[in-house]
Amino acid sequence: MDNLKTILIVDDASLVRLYYRSILEPAGFRIEEALNGVEALEKLQSAAVDLLIVDINMPLMDGLTMLETLRQMALPIAATPALITSTESADKDFAAARAAGANYYLVKPVDRDSLLEVAAMLCGAPQ
Amino acid sequence: MAARAAADLEGAEAALSRALRTETDLRVREAMLTGLARIGTPVAVESLLSMLRSDSAALRTGALDALQMLRSLGAVTSQLLRDADPDVRILSCELARSLPAPEASSLLCEMLAGEQSANVCASAIDVLAEVGGPEALGTLADCARRFRDTPFLLFAINAVSDRINVKSASTRG
Amino acid sequence: MAEAAPLSREEFQQLCDYLYRRTGMVFTETKRYYVERRVHDRMAATSSPTFSSYFGRLRANAQTELEHFINAFTVNETYFYREDDQLACLTKDLLVERTRAKKPGASIRIWSAPCSTGEEPYSIGMWLLENWPRVDDYDIEILGSDIDTQVLAHAQAGIFGKRALMRLSPYLVAKYFSPLQDDQWKILDELRDSVRFSSVNLVEPNDTRRHGQFDVIFCRNVLIYFDDTSRRIAAENLYENLLPGGFICLGHTESMSRISPLFEVRRFSDAIVYQRPAGGEGHG
Numbered sequence: 001m002d003n004l005k006t007i008l009i010v011d012d013a014s015l016v017r018l019y020y021r022s023i024l025e026p027a028g029f030r031i032e033e034a035l036n037g038v039e040a041l042e043k044l045q046s047a048a049v050d051l052l053i054v055d056i057n058m059p060l061m062d063g064l065t066m067l068e069t070l071r072q073m074a075l076p077i078a079a080t081p082a083l084i085t086s087t088e089s090a091d092k093d094f095a096a097a098r099a100a101g102a103n104y105y106l107v108k109p110v111d112r113d114s115l116l117e118v119a120a121m122l123c124g125a126p127q
Numbered sequence: 128m129a130a131r132a133a134a135d136l137e138g139a140e141a142a143l144s145r146a147l148r149t150e151t152d153l154r155v156r157e158a159m160l161t162g163l164a165r166i167g168t169p170v171a172v173e174s175l176l177s178m179l180r181s182d183s184a185a186l187r188t189g190a191l192d193a194l195q196m197l198r199s200l201g202a203v204t205s206q207l208l209r210d211a212d213p214d215v216r217i218l219s220c221e222l223a224r225s226l227p228a229p230e231a232s233s234l235l236c237e238m239l240a241g242e243q244s245a246n247v248c249a250s251a252i253d254v255l256a257e258v259g260g261p262e263a264l265g266t267l268a269d270c271a272r273r274f275r276d277t278p279f280l281l282f283a284i285n286a287v288s289d290r291i292n293v294k295s296a297s298t299r300g
Numbered sequence: 301m302a303e304a305a306p307l308s309r310e311e312f313q314q315l316c317d318y319l320y321r322r323t324g325m326v327f328t329e330t331k332r333y334y335v336e337r338r339v340h341d342r343m344a345a346t347s348s349p350t351f352s353s354y355f356g357r358l359r360a361n362a363q364t365e366l367e368h369f370i371n372a373f374t375v376n377e378t379y380f381y382r383e384d385d386q387l388a389c390l391t392k393d394l395l396v397e398r399t400r401a402k403k404p405g406a407s408i409r410i411w412s413a414p415c416s417t418g419e420e421p422y423s424i425g426m427w428l429l430e431n432w433p434r435v436d437d438y439d440i441e442i443l444g445s446d447i448d449t450q451v452l453a454h455a456q457a458g459i460f461g462k463r464a465l466m467r468l469s470p471y472l473v474a475k476y477f478s479p480l481q482d483d484q485w486k487i488l489d490e491l492r493d494s495v496r497f498s499s500v501n502l503v504e505p506n507d508t509r510r511h512g513q514f515d516v517i518f519c520r521n522v523l524i525y526f527d528d529t530s531r532r533i534a535a536e537n538l539y540e541n542l543l544p545g546g547f548i549c550l551g552h553t554e555s556m557s558r559i560s561p562l563f564e565v566r567r568f569s570d571a572i573v574y575q576r577p578a579g580g581e582g583h584g
Contacts, residue, residue, distance in 0.1 A: 013253040014317045015283040022282070035321060038565075039557035045567040057218070059192055061561045062184035087217060087246040092182075109245050109279040154539065154562055161532055196529040228356055257318060257359070293310040 004030040005123050006047075010040040010063065011055040011085070016108075020053060023112050024119060035059075037066025044070070044077045050123040052082040053115075055108075056097075064100040071101035081122040085110055130158040140166055144174035147186070160189045164196040172203060179207075179218050191218050200225055205234055213244040220250035228258040235259075236266040245277050252283045259291050267291075304340040307332075311351045315339065318358070322366060323524055324555040325373065338372045367525045374521060374553050378419045380426070380460075381467040383520065386549050387427040389571040390516060394547050395432065398515045407439040409514040411541065413502060414522050415444030418455025419464055421495045422487055424518070426476055429491070443511060445500035452497050458487035503530045508537040514546055521551035523559050535560035545578035 007024055009017050012035045021031045032049060034040040036058040043049075054063040061069075063084060071078055084102040086093060097105050104118050130143070143159045143166075150156045163171045178190035194203070200222055207219035216238065223231040235251045235258070242248050248270055255263055267284045274280040307315070312335065316327045327335050339351065346365070348354035358365045381387065398408065412421040421444035428435045446452050462483045465473055477485035501507045502519075503526070517538055523531050538548055539562045548563065549571065550556065556563050556574050563574035 012321075013249070014321070015253045015256060015286060016249070016279075018286065019279055019282050034557070036557055038561055039324065039555065042555060042557055042565045042572065045565050045572065056184050057187065059188060059221075060557065062188045064184050065188075087214070096184075109249060109277055111278055154536075157532075157536060157560070157562060161529070161536065164529065192532075196532070227360060257314065290310040290314055293308045 004028065005050040006030040006032060007051045007053060007119065007123070008032045008034060008040060008043060008049040009053045010034045010037070010058070010066070011053070012036060012058045013055075016055070020110075020115060023115055027116055027119075029119065037061030037063060037069070040066055041070060044080065048077050049080060051119060052080055053119075054082055054084055054102075056084065056086040056088070064096060067097075067100040067102060083118055083122060130155050130162060140168060140171040140174055143171075144178070147174075147178065147189075148181075156185075156189060160193040161196070164193040167197055167199075172197065176203070176207070179215055180212060187218065191221060194222060195225055201230060208234055208238040213247050216242075216244070216247045217250045220247070220254050223251075224254045224257060226258075229260065231258040232260050232263050236263050239266050239270055242270075245274060245280060248274065248280055249283060252280070252287055256283075256287045256290060259287055261291060264288060264291055304343055305351075307336050307339060307351060311355075312336075315351075315355065318355070319369075322362065322558065323370060323553070324558045325370070325553050334373070338369060341372070342369055363525065363527050370524075370553075374551065376521070377463070378416045379464045379467055380419050380423045382419065382423070383552060384423075384427075384467070385570040386518070386573075387423065387431075389549075389568050389573065390424070391428070391432045392570065393568040394516055394573065395434075397545070398547075399434070399438065402438065404437050405439060407441055409441045409443070409512070409516075409543075411443045411445065411511070411514045411517045413444075413500060413517065413519050413538075414446040414448075415452075415455055415497065416446060416448075417451050417460075417464075418444060418458065418495070418497070419460070420444070420518060420520070421455070421497075422458070422491060425491050425494045426472065430472070440494070442495045443514075444495050444497045445511075446497075447499065447501050449499050452499060455495075456497050458492040459484050460487070461485075502534040502537060505533075505537050505540070508541055511541060513541055513543045515543055516546060517542060517548040519548055519550060521554065523550065524554045531559050535562060539563070539576055542576040544576055546576050547573045548575075549573050 007029045009020050009031060011017050017033050025031055032043060034043050038061045040054070054067060056063040067082055070080065081103045082101065083104045083106060084097040085106050085108050087108050089107045094105050103122055106114055106118060140163060143163050147156060147159045150159065163175055175190045175194050178186050181187050204219055204222040204226065207215055207222065210216055210219065220235065223234055232255060235255055239248060239251050242251070267288055271281055271284045312332060315335065319325055319327060339354065343354045346354060346357055348357055358369065395408065410424055412424060415421050421442050425442055428440060444455055459480065465485060473485065476488045476491055479485055500511065519538060523534055526534060542548060564577055566573050566575050
């Protein structure tokens with residue numbers, strides 16, 4: 001049985017998902033992907049993960065709505081740690097993310113070191 | 128139900144867009160947004176465009192989704208890619224995706240050539256991964272020089288340039 | 301004509317990104333052979349000389365060409381007891397929840413859309429008779445609808461060939477069908493009469509609205525082929541046609557994440573289904 005930590009990357013930009021994967025996979029994480037909030041909730045119902053990395057602007061269901069919905073579910077997955085990523089950097093944006101249930105916030109474009117540091121902090125080392 | 132009926136009446140655009148700003152019920156909002164998309168008049172489009180600037184992520188998402196349902200995207204997209212607000216430019220890159228590849232590529236490159244915001248570039252490049260042709264390579268290379276300290280953009284530009292180069296090779300051979 | 305060149309890694313990636321974004325279907329390197337073969341088939345069918353020109357065509361004619369492409373990866377044949385894990389989910393989980401608040405004799409309304417030549421709604425009826433102990437405790441209504449009136453006529457007649465029956469045990473065939481000549485079977489009148497058929501256009505609210513609200517809707521392998529606007533409108537219509545707390549089942553390769561944000565995801569042991577949130581107005 002493997003003890004790999006799993007990260008679900010939720011972003012509608014395929015290159016962003018690819019980029020995060022290129023950083024996190026070599027660091028030992030298993031990666032799952034979703035491209036909007038609805039798909040993320042669907043995937044979480046099938047398998048819990050150790051960390052969510054969620055973009056805000058996505059089609060059909062944005063990241064904040066997704067996180068709010070998740071946090072209100074009466075299921076263990078409701079407590080999944082979540083890193084919000086966004087192009088916005090104003091105080092009100094941090095506040096909105098926190099109110100939605102985010103555990104951390106990174107401003108895009110996200111760099112390698114920050115991503116690894118926050119991933120380790122929110123879900124522990126990869127294995 | 129009332130929201131869907133409203134879409135069939137004249138002058139509905141203003142009523143719908145006013146209501147949308149305060150409507151919290153997802154189901155009702157959905158109906159209003161598809162209503163505006165179906166009306167599709169310049170006024171309706173204007174309403175949707177103004178919602179792109181909303182503070183509410185949910186409203187921005189809904190407005191973008193609704194705009195993508197419209198047929199006449201070319202002119203709207205071109206205008207939006209020149210908007211002063213970088214957030215609007217970001218969302219507009221997605222609109223360009225619905226255009227024929229050559230048009231989309233051309234509009235995005237035109238914007239990219241002078242773009243100073245890293246996140247706007249990122250959005251444009253993601254769409255170019257799908258629509259970009261050889262004519263985009265020069266603009267992408269310039270962008271890489273301009274943003275040589277932004278690792279994600281270098282990664283993205285590299286990935287897209289590779290794709291375009293491979294496609295050009297197979298078209299020739 | 302020379303054999304089509306294999307896809308490069310970049311071309312494969314580009315195509316898979318596109319398919320994932322449009323349909324939610326994930327193709328990885330392990331499926332390369334099948335994807336490549338399909339690309340080559342479609343390149344020939346559309347007279348596209350290169351992958352690049354085919355990809356351009358795919359993007360430009362998204363609805364029709366995408367459907368052609370995806371058809372190779374979905375089971376399009378209709379037959380009895382197809383996707384029986386959803387039928388299992390129906391009796392094990394969905395109806396258990398739906399009947400929690402229903403008195404004996406209350407109605408249970410199930411809709412199969414599109415029903416094509418009838419295999420799906422008849423399968424639902426048969427499954428309930430065979431697998432649900434409480435089938436006689438409620439007034440079960442099954443509606444089968446399609447936009448194609450020809451297939452509806454076929455469904456109404458209730459006559460099927462060997463292929464349609466291939467997943468059924470001899471016991472079930474003997475119990476619910478009577479043999480006609482030429483390898484055809486006619487469905488038992490009692491089962492045939494338990495399904496009502498109607499012509500419905502899922503994108504037209506005036507059409508869908510008049511059928512009222514349902515406990516469970518099966519809407520498999522149709523929404524994903526609509527264009528973006530029609531898809532969303534159809535999803536809204538289906539939402540209206542669900543009782544609060546009612547369920548909708550899509551095809552195996554489909555996901556609401558490419559269709560509409562209105563429904564909640566529910567995962568059961570046999571299937572993932574979507575639910576209209578409970579609370580809010582129902583019409584009875």
